[in-house]
Amino acid sequence: MERPLPTDLRELTKRRKRRGRSLAPYALLGPGALWLFLLFLIPMVSMGGIALQEGNALDGFVQTFRFANFTEVLSKNEEFLVRSLRNGAIVTALALVIAYPVAYWIAFYGGRAKNVFLFLVLLPFLVSFSIRTVAWSFILSDNGLVLGALKSLGAPEGWTILNTTPAVIAGITYNLLPFTVLPLYVSLERIDRSVVEAAKDLYSNRFEAFRKVVFPLSLPGVFAAILLTSIPAVGDYLNATVLGGPGDFMIGNVIQDEFLTARDYPEAAALAFLLMAVLLVGAVLYARLLGTEEVTT
Amino acid sequence: MTEQRHSNVDPSWLRGLTSPRMSRRSVLKSMGVGAGALSLSAILAACGTPEAEAPVTGAQPGGEGSPEWWAERVAEGPGENVNFTNWPQYIDLKGDGEGNRVRPTLDAFIEETGINVTYRADINDNAGFYASIRPALEAGEPTGHDIIVITNGTELTELRQRGFLIELDHSLTPNFNANADPSIVDPAFDPDNQYTMSWQSGMTGIAWNTDFVDEEVTSFESLLDDRYAGHIGMFANDDTPNLVMAWLGIEPTTSTPEDWQKAADWMVEQRDSGLVRAYYTQDFLRAFQEGDLWITMAWSGDIINQQLYNPQYASFRFDVPQEGGMLWTDNCCIPTLAENPYGAIQVMDWYYQPDIAALLTEWNAYVSPVPAGGELVQQHADEASGGTKTILQTIAGSPYVFPDADLSSRLYSYREFTTGEELEQWNDLFRPIYVS
Numbered sequence: 077m078e079r080p081l082p083t084d085l086r087e088l089t090k091r092r093k094r095r096g097r098s099l100a101p102y103a104l105l106g107p108g109a110l111w112l113f114l115l116f117l118i119p120m121v122s123m124g125g126i127a128l129q130e131g132n133a134l135d136g137f138v139q140t141f142r143f144a145n146f147t148e149v150l151s152k153n154e155e156f157l158v159r160s161l162r163n164g165a166i167v168t169a170l171a172l173v174i175a176y177p178v179a180y181w182i183a184f185y186g187g188r189a190k191n192v193f194l195f196l197v198l199l200p201f202l203v204s205f206s207i208r209t210v211a212w213s214f215i216l217s218d219n220g221l222v223l224g225a226l227k228s229l230g231a232p233e234g235w236t237i238l239n240t241t242p243a244v245i246a247g248i249t250y251n252l253l254p255f256t257v258l259p260l261y262v263s264l265e266r267i268d269r270s271v272v273e274a275a276k277d278l279y280s281n282r283f284e285a286f287r288k289v290v291f292p293l294s295l296p297g298v299f300a301a302i303l304l305t306s307i308p309a310v311g312d313y314l315n316a317t318v319l320g321g322p323g324d325f326m327i328g329n330v331i332q333d334e335f336l337t338a339r340d341y342p343e344a345a346a347l348a349f350l351l352m353a354v355l356l357v358g359a360v361l362y363a364r365l366l367g368t369e370e371v372t373t
Numbered sequence: 374m375t376e377q378r379h380s381n382v383d384p385s386w387l388r389g390l391t392s393p394r395m396s397r398r399s400v401l402k403s404m405g406v407g408a409g410a411l412s413l414s415a416i417l418a419a420c421g422t423p424e425a426e427a428p429v430t431g432a433q434p435g436g437e438g439s440p441e442w443w444a445e446r447v448a449e450g451p452g453e454n455v456n457f458t459n460w461p462q463y464i465d466l467k468g469d470g471e472g473n474r475v476r477p478t479l480d481a482f483i484e485e486t487g488i489n490v491t492y493r494a495d496i497n498d499n500a501g502f503y504a505s506i507r508p509a510l511e512a513g514e515p516t517g518h519d520i521i522v523i524t525n526g527t528e529l530t531e532l533r534q535r536g537f538l539i540e541l542d543h544s545l546t547p548n549f550n551a552n553a554d555p556s557i558v559d560p561a562f563d564p565d566n567q568y569t570m571s572w573q574s575g576m577t578g579i580a581w582n583t584d585f586v587d588e589e590v591t592s593f594e595s596l597l598d599d600r601y602a603g604h605i606g607m608f609a610n611d612d613t614p615n616l617v618m619a620w621l622g623i624e625p626t627t628s629t630p631e632d633w634q635k636a637a638d639w640m641v642e643q644r645d646s647g648l649v650r651a652y653y654t655q656d657f658l659r660a661f662q663e664g665d666l667w668i669t670m671a672w673s674g675d676i677i678n679q680q681l682y683n684p685q686y687a688s689f690r691f692d693v694p695q696e697g698g699m700l701w702t703d704n705c706c707i708p709t710l711a712e713n714p715y716g717a718i719q720v721m722d723w724y725y726q727p728d729i730a731a732l733l734t735e736w737n738a739y740v741s742p743v744p745a746g747g748e749l750v751q752q753h754a755d756e757a758s759g760g761t762k763t764i765l766q767t768i769a770g771s772p773y774v775f776p777d778a779d780l781s782s783r784l785y786s787y788r789e790f791t792t793g794e795e796l797e798q799w800n801d802l803f804r805p806i807y808v809s
Contacts (some may be wrong), residue, residue, distance in 0.1 A: 112787075133800075134793030217663040236603060239651045239667060280469040302535060321651045322644050322809050335806045336504040 106297025127345035145346040151331035164310035171256040209242040239321030247315035255304040440542030452713035454489045457520045461494040465736035498654035502527040510537045515710040519717040525562040538568040539707040548725035573739035578693035579670030593620040606669030609652035609807035611642035619697040619785040652807040673773040674739035700784035
């Protein structure tokens with residue numbers, strides 16, 4: 077038996093308990109919030125500051141709160157922005173078409189080896205992103221694995237893949253594919269099999285059951301997959317650097333070049349902000365128009 | 374240096390606060406926020422990067438790079454390790470017979486002095502590398518490198534002018550003092566070798582692969598040849614505009630913005646006719662080796678080394694076209710706050726011994742800063758036999774390793790920029806051609 081505590085002490089522990097409970101969510105949020113504050117918010121603010129500066133690499137930059145930087149970089153780089161959005165859309169569509177059957181098969185027919193298959197999907201992540209991409213430049217080169225073999229089978233000598241737009245799109249798609257597969261898999265795996273059986277009991281054939289039951293139920297996964305694939309696809313620069321040629325560079329390449337080579341920091345920062353804003357607006361609109369219901373189910 | 378750092382009230386911060394374009398108050402008002410934003414705007418204002426200081430004329434008395442400072446370093450003795458960061462394809466490599474690759478000249482240094490050298494071939498282009506160390510230099514922190522190798526040009530000028538390099542004490546460089554070639558002593562880009570000692574010099578010209586190109590390339594016009602469309606490589610660095618100007622009959626060093634425009638027009642036309650496969654830096658070599666590039670702008674030694682030492686690449690050729698090539702010098706220098714400056718200067722001086730310089734030249738086929746080393750190459754060639762003899766004789770007789778008067782007369786130097794506006798104008802004109 078617990079010995080009764082003096083009333084004021086009991087009050088105190090109660091209050092402490094209550095306060096502890098009310099503080100708990102904040103405490104749980106703490107590490108993440110601190111992380112975001114240090115590594116996201118502060119860099120963002122400082123980059124916002126840089127985006128408003130004026131000057132050049134040799135003489136240094138001065139804070140003049142020059143908001144015209146934003147409009148200038150937009151008009152200068154519209155072409156790259158449009159090209160990046162286009163590539164992002166193509167990549168996302170391709171990745172969905174490739175990833176959906178994979179995720180579907182693993183979720184429904186993977187059996188006990190599901191985790192093995194998922195691991196295989198993630199396996200490329202064990203090798204660095206840039207090394208994988210450079211490896212593709214060897215595979216796709218004029219006399220590499222792909223074209224060398226095709227040419228020995230009689231394909232025209234003049235064929236090239238490396239340093240073309242399709243190579244860039246293929247590279248980004250390959251690199252982001254796991255990001256497409258995983259959310260699709262998660263949503264497909266969660267689907268209650270008895271619902272599919274019910275559809276069949278109600279005389280739908282396999283295709284109808286998929287179209288009317290499975291696919292709609294997997295939409296939250298499709299929604300997440302589109303976001304997770306399209307955002308990094310639009311911002312990618314490595315694939316265009318390694319696999320692209322003239323006319324293939326994306327907005328990320330311009331930002332990188334402004335930062336590292338031309339060292340025009342304000343322009344680079346303004347451009348990075350612009351890209352972020354475009355993606356953010358796009359994502360919000362997308363969620364508003366299409367996604368919210370699926371996401372909340 | 375230390376003094377300077379302490380007394381430095383960031384001028385851009387002050388200017389940010391007092392800028393006439395838009396006062397702090399009006400900014401706050403226009404943002405429609407109250408006092409809470411004050412701290413934010415203070416952060417914004419403080420984010421200005423420091424202005425370039427007036428050209429540094431030398432080390433502060435007793436400061437980093439002064440004779441007293443060097444005397445202290447010598448008294449302390451060298452540290453255990455030197456971090457040497459250089460370009461790829463630039464130092465002698467040899468199999469040790471057990472499947473490992475060793476660097477004979479550097480290993481000899483390690484054995485002789487007991488100082489370890491961590492050698493990294495990490496520099497692929499000057500601008501990108503400088504961008505990677507600049508934040509540390511600006512923040513007054515060590516870069517992690519003891520020796521860096523930078524080509525004469527914009528980045529080197531900036532490193533010197535902004536006081537990012539340690540002044541060298543030439544009482545510690547006996548081999549350099551005795552053996553350096555007069556042409557690289559007291560160069561225009563670094564009077565009295567105050568901050569730099571040449572590593573090697575070389576040329577930017579044209580390389581082609583005889584497997585694909587059925588002619589001797591003697592003119593830059595070949596870079597406009599339709600037959601090679603889609604297999605022509607160009608550099609994404611200052612080599613290209615400078616060299617294109619030279620090819621168009623313009624002296625690059627004294628060129629004007631109108632001249633730049635002519636070069637830019639040529640480059641854009643070449644690109645938009647679908648001739649250029651891509652714009653490269655050091656990665657041009659891989660594309661050339663893969664056979665993706667048939668004809669490309671190239672650096673002399675990279676090609677000659679491959680042609681001579683790699684039977685697979687015997688079809689590589691290099692030439693400086695009749696219209697001209699670039700001559701450049703890559704320079705060893707010690708960034709400020711380097712951990713082991715005394716060790717670094719010893720490594721730099723080590724390569725000015727004729728026998729070491731000769732070994733290096735025999736491998737990398739660039740222009741050596743040590744003439745006595747050149748005589749040794751000839752001597753080694755005479756003594757050698759078989760395949761080695763052929764290789765060494767080729768190197769000893771190559772004008773790209775030992776430039777003759779005819780070649781020298783066709784070589785140009787880079788345009789240097791004295792003002793930031795000039796540099797910005799140059800970059801705004803040429804960067805969009807590579808980044809497209």
